[in-house]
Amino acid sequence: MKTYIIVGGSKGIGRAISMKLLKNHKVINLSRSKPDFDHDNLKHYAVDILSDELPDLDQADGLIYCPGSINLKPIGRLNLDDFRSDFEINVIGAVQAIQKYLPIIKKGDKPSMLFFSTVAAKLGMPFHASVAASKAAVEGLVKSIGAELAPTVRVNAIAPTVTNTELASKLLRNEKMINNITERHPLKKFLNPTEVAEMASFLLSDHAAAISGQIFEMDCGIVSFKI
8 A cells, every 4th residue: 555645636637536546545635625525545634735835744655746727818818927827836836746745755665756737738729828838847847857766756747638627617618618629539528537547546556667757648639630
């Protein structure tokens, strides 16, 4: 049984990962909101990653950083504070968690880290300038620290397409928008959080012992195919 620190494990993809990992591992959840579930293997700390001091922990075998943003505006309506805010939550928060917990993670059992990008970092999409820029920085961070921490700590990221979470609710707010998004993807679907959790669980596990520094596009074909 391993111990994983999840930043943002109360909602959306983070919640699905927590639920998946709790079946066989201990989860330390750091988030502003308390999870809507209990488990003997779950410990929760009420923390705002950008403003609160992170708790001292004695042991961990991995770090999963889930916070993100979907701030979609035309470039002319995006101000510098929009870019700063997206960079803070996606990159600076991740760096703070890495620097805080890296000393104990290095001592863990075949340790690994997992972060989240977006298909918009690879596929040019209108109105995504701010989030795409910050997530592209996450991908660069994964490559750099993956190289730096090898062979001790593996570091990977998942770049999902639209996922049915509260964060994406504005994109899926009516039947027409759901149909449009479904049709845009060659596989004629978008993601469910449990699908992402399955990939996350694999990448954190010893089954992925040969994988580090990779960005996995869970794209339902939208980046890979032109049909």
